[in-house]
Amino acid sequence: MSGGAHVIGAGMIAFGRYPDSSYPGLAVPAVLTALAHAGITPREIGAMWTGHAFGGMLTGQRIAKEIGISGIPVVNVDNACSGGATALHEAQRAISDGHCDIALVVGVDKLTQFGGGTLPLVAEDWEVQQGMVMPAMYAMRARRYLHERGATVEDLAEVAVKARSHAARNPFAQYRKPVTAEEVLASRMIADPLTMLQCCPTGDGAAAVVVVSDEVLQRMRVPAMTVRASVVHSGTFAVGHRDMLRPEITYDSARDAYEAAGIGPGDLDMIELHDAFSVAELVYYEALGLCQPGDGVKMLRTGETTYGGSVVVNPSGGLLTKGHPVGASGVAQVVEAFWQLTDNAGDRQIDNPRLAMTHVTGGGISGLDHGACAIHIFERSTP
Amino acid sequence: MSTQTPVKPFADLTADRDVIDTAPGGPARLIAARCSACSTAWFPRSAVCPSCAAPDPERYLIGPNGTLYSYSTVHVSSARETPYTIGFIDLDEGVRVLATIDVDAGMPELDTRCRLQAGEDGSWWFASEEN
Numbered sequence: 297m298s299g300g301a302h303v304i305g306a307g308m309i310a311f312g313r314y315p316d317s318s319y320p321g322l323a324v325p326a327v328l329t330a331l332a333h334a335g336i337t338p339r340e341i342g343a344m345w346t347g348h349a350f351g352g353m354l355t356g357q358r359i360a361k362e363i364g365i366s367g368i369p370v371v372n373v374d375n376a377c378s379g380g381a382t383a384l385h386e387a388q389r390a391i392s393d394g395h396c397d398i399a400l401v402v403g404v405d406k407l408t409q410f411g412g413g414t415l416p417l418v419a420e421d422w423e424v425q426q427g428m429v430m431p432a433m434y435a436m437r438a439r440r441y442l443h444e445r446g447a448t449v450e451d452l453a454e455v456a457v458k459a460r461s462h463a464a465r466n467p468f469a470q471y472r473k474p475v476t477a478e479e480v481l482a483s484r485m486i487a488d489p490l491t492m493l494q495c496c497p498t499g500d501g502a503a504a505v506v507v508v509s510d511e512v513l514q515r516m517r518v519p520a521m522t523v524r525a526s527v528v529h530s531g532t533f534a535v536g537h538r539d540m541l542r543p544e545i546t547y548d549s550a551r552d553a554y555e556a557a558g559i560g561p562g563d564l565d566m567i568e569l570h571d572a573f574s575v576a577e578l579v580y581y582e583a584l585g586l587c588q589p590g591d592g593v594k595m596l597r598t599g600e601t602t603y604g605g606s607v608v609v610n611p612s613g614g615l616l617t618k619g620h621p622v623g624a625s626g627v628a629q630v631v632e633a634f635w636q637l638t639d640n641a642g643d644r645q646i647d648n649p650r651l652a653m654t655h656v657t658g659g660g661i662s663g664l665d666h667g668a669c670a671i672h673i674f675e676r677s678t679p
Numbered sequence: 680m681s682t683q684t685p686v687k688p689f690a691d692l693t694a695d696r697d698v699i700d701t702a703p704g705g706p707a708r709l710i711a712a713r714c715s716a717c718s719t720a721w722f723p724r725s726a727v728c729p730s731c732a733a734p735d736p737e738r739y740l741i742g743p744n745g746t747l748y749s750y751s752t753v754h755v756s757s758a759r760e761t762p763y764t765i766g767f768i769d770l771d772e773g774v775r776v777l778a779t780i781d782v783d784a785g786m787p788e789l790d791t792r793c794r795l796q797a798g799e800d801g802s803w804w805f806a807s808e809e810n
Contacts, residue, residue: 414757420692422723423777427759435751436767443749443789488752533729535721536773540749662777663721663729 301388305334306631308503311619323502334506342396347379348623376658381626381670403627404502423662434573435487453480455574463613465644470619494574496620503627517679519638524557525673531664546583561585565649568629571614629654707797713739743795745770779804
């Protein structure tokens with residue numbers, strides 16, 4: 297990294313169902329909020345990256361043209377659920393390398409366009425033709441987790457209980473009502489053993505951040521967060537046995553991110569990780585180095601990963617309860633980190649956090665545990 | 680070959696779609712591929728080795744026996760009519776296969792043995808050996 301990259305503004309809409317909104321309809325309010333808080337006008341943006349999975353051609357440009365952003369490089373990014381974070385990865389590198397001073401990063405998706413049910417994966421894919429859907433992939437991971445870790449379905453349900461308790465204090469979350477483990481387990485079975493409340497909801501959403509160079513940050517002198525690591529990896533095609541409890545893509549991405557930032561897992565004050573399904577959170581405690589294999593349930597049940605514990609995991613409510621409009625999620629995680637690190641997280645403010653990690657993985661093709669993973673580490677920066 | 684001779688795309692949507700091979704009187708087997716250059720085996724077949732990209736892999740029969748790694752009964756799906764049960768089987772030849780699992784006789788434990796079954800209509804699935 298030659299120069300620094302810093303987030304100085306963030307905005308998002310509350311995730312939910314918006315049948316009356318187009319992609320620009322979802323994204324423009326989020327973008328205008330981020331620009332207003334950053335003190336930046338649309339004309340000052342030097343380049344724009346938009347992460348989405350289902351928006352169709354030129355989604356970024358459809359947003360840009362509504363608010364007077366024109367002529368600059370606009371790039372659209374798909375990496376499934378890692379799309380928004382990959383968009384940030386590209387933007388911060390452009391800033392770092394000196395190609396751009398002020399970048400806009402947007403994440404947006406409208407999943408309600410598909411009605412409901414599971415997301416349509418690529419129909420040409422062989423495993424999809426056998427019936428593979430994301431809940432089934434994670435359900436198999438969950439059954440394996442129960443088998444190898446000696447965990448129970450009640451342990452899985454506790455992930456959703458914690459997520460809802462955090463979302464209760466997040467006005468941007470799709471589902472905010474607290475639930476009990478019993479209610480989680482009694483909800484509709486999607487793919488055994490995962491019930492509906494253990495799966496991220498169908499929803500729409502948009503989030504945006506403004507990223508700037510050292511020079512611009514010095515000129516503006518505003519509270520910010522500095523990018524300390526930005527890592528993207530793709531999955532490894534496996535022909536034979538693959539350990540679904542050891543997602544190599546997250547292990548590798550986390551290792552690279554900690555090394556780039558010069559920190560360890562114990563230094564983090566908060567993590568927004570990829571909890572698209574309940575079991576995912578427990579598997580990622582291990583993969584992100586928060587605990588040894590086998591100790592995830594204990595960490596969760598003893599409160600280590602909520603307020604008052606050693607690291608707050610998914611203060612926003614996570615993908616599980618804040619929602620998971622595919623391309624938007626990676627940017628929404630960064631928005632949460634920004635609000636937390638600039639003491640703007642309202643009722644769910646963590647006490648004086650300094651370091652945050654965001655983590656998303658994109659799945660859904662044969663032979664790959666996941667197709668993509670993007671991890672960022674941010675540090676509070678005070679003027 | 681000159682630079683002006685176009686390479687042909689793989690007609691992978693329609694070529695070699697059969698996956699079951701059963702010798703008369705013998706057990707059902709799956710048609711996998713094995714690389715002549717690096718010996719990697721994979722299923723289903725494709726035109727080029729996913730490990731080293733060498734072309735023209737060999738036809739390689741695998742199964743019928745394997746170990747059940749994990750599975751799930753799916754109740755909500757955009758991909759197939761529900762309910763159905765799919766799982767990963769690690770065949771003895773070292774190849775993992777996503778397959779329909781027959782759970783009519785009960786829900787098998789993980790890491791137990793399974794056997795490939797084939798129907799007359801070309802359908803195929805794995806059934807537990809334990810029941």
